[in-house]
Amino acid sequence: MLIQFKNTYLEKIFEGRPVAGKPRYSSDVILKFKKTVLKLKYADSLKDIKAQRGLNFEALKGDLKGFYSVRVDYSYRLILAVDKDNVVTVSEIITIHDLTNHYQ
Numbered sequence: 001m002l003i004q005f006k007n008t009y010l011e012k013i014f015e016g017r018p019v020a021g022k023p024r025y026s027s028d029v030i031l032k033f034k035k036t037v038l039k040l041k042y043a044d045s046l047k048d049i050k051a052q053r054g055l056n057f058e059a060l061k062g063d064l065k066g067f068y069s070v071r072v073d074y075s076y077r078l079i080l081a082v083d084k085d086n087v088v089t090v091s092e093i094i095t096i097h098d099l100t101n102h103y104q
Contacts, residue, residue: 003041004095011096025076025099032073033099040070046082046092067097077102 005011012019013030014037025033036055043049049070050057056071060079069077079098 001041001043001045002093003037004093006095006097007099010099029073029076029099032076033078036070036072036078037096040080040094072099075101 005014009019009024010033013025014034023030039052039055040049043052049055054071056069058069059065060067060069064079066081068080068082070080072078077100078096079100081095081097083093083095
């Protein structure tokens, strides 16, 4: 899968680049975030992501209709969008929008 980031802060964290200011997430959450993104990256299709029950892939409702979420840990969810790329091959492009605390 092709992974894109709409959130530059999350992109910097994933790539291991320095970020200015106080960290928004603990080192534990960052590690789990990176592992989750790698799971998405190495999945062959959306069907593979849905089959990984630990990710809890689900469509969102309300204001976030059209987006999906996957579980990073018990509290945090990764908000993403899935697009089809029909130019070269039929493969999904996942665009990561945000990392949110699900219970706040």
